[in-house]
Amino acid sequence: MTKSNTTPKASIxxxxxxxxxxxxxxxxxxxxxxxxxxxxxxxxxxxxxxxxKDPKKATSFLAIQASKNLIKKNNIDPSTIDMVIVATTTPDxxxxxxxxxxxxxxxxxxxxxxxxxxACSGFLYAMSMAAGxxxxxxxxxxxxxxxxxxxxxxxxxxxxxxILFGDGAGAVLFEPNNQGLGWQxxxxxxxxxxxxxxxxxxxxxxxxxxxxTILNEDHYLRQDGRNIYKSAVSAMTESSNIILERNxxxxxxxxxxxxxxxxxxIIEAVSKKMKLNSNxxxxxxxxxxxxxxxxxxxxxxxxxxxxxKGDKIIFAAFGGGYTWGAAYYKWSKLIN
Ligand code: UT7
Numbered sequence: 001m002t003k004s005n006t007t008p009k010a011s012i013x014x015x016x017x018x019x020x021x022x023x024x025x026x027x028x029x030x031x032x033x034x035x036x037x038x039x040x041x042x043x044x045x046x047x048x049x050x051x052x053k054d055p056k057k058a059t060s061f062l063a064i065q066a067s068k069n070l071i072k073k074n075n076i077d078p079s080t081i082d083m084v085i086v087a088t089t090t091p092d093x094x095x096x097x098x099x100x101x102x103x104x105x106x107x108x109x110x111x112x113x114x115x116x117x118x119a120c121s122g123f124l125y126a127m128s129m130a131a132g133x134x135x136x137x138x139x140x141x142x143x144x145x146x147x148x149x150x151x152x153x154x155x156x157x158x159x160x161x162x163i164l165f166g167d168g169a170g171a172v173l174f175e176p177n178n179q180g181l182g183w184q185x186x187x188x189x190x191x192x193x194x195x196x197x198x199x200x201x202x203x204x205x206x207x208x209x210x211x212x213t214i215l216n217e218d219h220y221l222r223q224d225g226r227n228i229y230k231s232a233v234s235a236m237t238e239s240s241n242i243i244l245e246r247n248x249x250x251x252x253x254x255x256x257x258x259x260x261x262x263x264x265x266i267i268e269a270v271s272k273k274m275k276l277n278s279n280x281x282x283x284x285x286x287x288x289x290x291x292x293x294x295x296x297x298x299x300x301x302x303x304x305x306x307x308x309k310g311d312k313i314i315f316a317a318f319g320g321g322y323t324w325g326a327a328y329y330k331w332s333k334l335i336n
Contacts (some may be wrong), residue, residue: 001289005303006032007135007137007180008134008135008137008176008177008265009097009131009134009135009176009177009178009179009180009182009183009184009330010130010131010133010134010135010142010175010176010177010182010183011174011175011176011181011183012172012173012174012182012300012329012334013074013173013174013175013185013330013332013333013334013335014070014073014074014076014172014173014335015070015170015171015172015173015297015300015301015304015334016066016067016068016069016070016071016073016118016144016170016171016172016301017066017069017168017169017170017171017175017298017300017301017302018062018065018069018168018169019050019167019168019288019291019298020050020051020052020062020167020168021050021168021170021233022050022051022052022053023049023050023051024048024049024050024051024083025047025048026040026041026046026047026048026163027292029162029163031119031157032063032156032157032162033156033157033158033159033162033163033196033256034041034159035113035163036222036268037160039103039264039285040163042297043263043265044111044163044164044263044264044265044285044289045263045264045265045283045285046158046163046286046289046290047286047287048166048283048286048287048288048289049165049166049167049289050166050168050287050288051151051166051167051293052149052167057120057137057149058090058098058140058149058152059086059088059090059091059098059147059148059149059152059169060092060098060101060102060105060255060298061064061149062104062147062148062167062168062169062294063086063088063098063099063102063145063147063169063171063284064102064106065083065142065169065218065249066147066169066170066171066297066301067102067145067171068106068107068146068191070143070171070172071106074173074334074335075172075335076335077110077146078106078107079107079108079109079110080110080111080140080141081103081108081110081111081141081142081143081173082110082133082134082139082140082141082142083111083112083113083130083139083141083142083143084099084103084106084108084112084113084142084143084145084147084250085099085100085113085114085115085116085126085129085130085142085143085145086098086102086113086114086115086116086126086145086147087115087116087117087118087122087125087126087144087145087146087147087293088115088116088117088122088146088148088292088293089117089119089122089148089153089292089293089320090148090149090152091115091148094203095281097113097114097115098115098147099113099114099115099145100113100114102145103143106122108143111143111237115173116129118190118319118321118323119198119293119319119320119323120292120293120294120295120317120318120319120320120323121188121260121317121318121319121323121324121325122146122169122262122292122293122319122323123146123170123293123294123296123297123317124144124186124188124260124296124316124317124325124326124327125146125188125323125325126144126146126293127144127172127174127183127187127315127327128183128186129144129154129205130142130144130174131174131176131182131183131186132277134174134175134176135183136233136325137176140176141174141175142173142174142175143171143172143173143174143299144171144172144173144174144297145169145171146158146169146170146171146291146292146293146294146295146296146297146298147168147169147170147293147294148167148169148291148292148294150165150166150167150221150290150291151165151166151236151325153219153220153221153259154220155201155217155220155221155223157230158220158222158290158316160223161220161221161222161223161225162180162316163289164262164263164290165221165289165290165291165292166288166290166291167291167294168288168291168294168298169294169298170294170296170298170299170300170301170333171297172297175180176277177332179332179333179334180330181309181310181330181331182229182330182332183327183329184247184327184328184329184330185243185246185247185327185328186243186325186326186327186328187239187242187243187246187319187325187326187327188239188323188324188325189239189324189325190320190321190323190324191236191321192321192322194227194321194322195229195320195321195322197223197224197228197231197320197322198221198222198224198228198319198320198321198322199221199222199223200218200219200220200221201213201218201219201222201319202216202218202219203218203219209296223320228262228318229263229265229266231318231322232262232263232266232270232324233266233269233270233273235268235318235322235324235327236259236260236266236285236316236318236323236324237269237270237273237274237319237335239316239324239325239326240257240270240274240314240316240326241273241312242276243314243325243327243328244274244328245250246315247328248288249273249298249312249328249332251275251276252275253312254274254276254280254312254313254314255280255307255308255311255312255313255331256280256281256282256303256306256307256311256312256313256314257271257274257276257280257281257282257313257314257316258271258282258296258299258300258303258313258314258315258316258317259271259281259286259315259316259317260283260290260296260317260318260319261283261289261290261291261295261298261299262286262290262295262318263285263290264283264285264286265283266318267281267283268281270316282299282302282303282306283299284298284299284302284303292319294318296315296317305333308331309331309332309333310330310331311330311331312328312329312330312331313327313328313329313330313331314326314327314329315327315329
């Protein structure tokens with residue numbers, strides 16, 4: 001037998017999600033900055049976002065809720081989970097991995113956990129990490145969570161960013177699949193020369209927190225939206241098309257595109273260039289805004305009832321760093 005016949009694929013067997021109850025609507029934002037509902041909806045497609053208002057609750061809270069939702073709905077024994085990856089840009093704190101805390105809080109006492117930081121591409125990269133672990137044969141259950149409390153790094157005086165982001169989390173469980181279904185292929189890239197285009201400048205080792213960084217408000221997310229917009233469209237289109245070509249799939253054969261939800265116009269531009277029918281392009285940005293690492297798992301959570309065994313799914317993401325890429329996934333049955 002060749003290796004390809006014996007190596008299992010990694011497939012998603014369970015999905016969970018969580019968004020906080022509090023809504024921040026475009027009308028609410030009109031009271032905070034010089035903006036309006038029409039501008040926001042026409043330029044971004046966003047109507048409202050969810051905000052985790054409790055200052056004592058952090059990204060781990062979102063991740064734990066999404067994981068508990070997955071565990072409960074699918075009747076999973078959390079102690080059987082081998083590994084927990086939390087993709088996040090807003091970890092609870094420096095050094096102590098949010099994933100380690102989440103694993104303990106959900107009862108995954110036999111797991112190890114670490115965080116993965118690749119901004120809006122984080123969940124895509126984390127799924128790839130999980131797939132590799134499953135394909136290695138050493139791990140049977142890998143929990144991948146995308147969670148971000150973006151409201152903790154947003155300047156609600158800055159209209160160019162505060163209209164875009166929201167809080168949320170999604171979680172998926174990867175397990176081996178011997179029918180060839182699950183994670184098929186990926187194409188990932190990064191370009192660090194553009195890192196200042198989208199970043200939180202201070203708080204790391206380059207500009208450690210100081211009274212000056214606080215006075216300069218350097219702990220908030222800042223971005224050059226126009227540049228990111230152009231780069232996101234071209235990078236996500238290029239990587240998705242490479243994945244299609246490499247796997248001999250036409251746009252017509254794609255069942256669904258699950259792209260990072262940063263701006264509805266970006267998603268539409270990418271799907272047009274991929275020649276996809278609009279009914280194949282899944283969107284929930286209107287309800288949540290950009291939840292960074294959580295957008296793709298929240299799409300999986302919201303639309304899970306649509307997917308049928310064998311469906312061809314393309315994932316695509318672009319984010320700060322820059323980081324970006326696309327992946328090809330063949331849907332398998334969920335536990336329930
Ligand atoms: O996941 C990665 C994270 N970030 C992104 O993906 C961001 C990608 N970029 C975008 O989504 C868009 O560039 C934005 C939504 C951020 C901005 O939309 P745009 O169509 O690129 O607008 P713009 O920056 O070119 O600005 C157009 C005008 C400007 O006014 P002038 O100079 O034409 O008079 C802005 O000052 O719109 C103004 N503007 C606003 N007006 C009302 C910028 N933000 C706002 C606002 N409300 N919130």
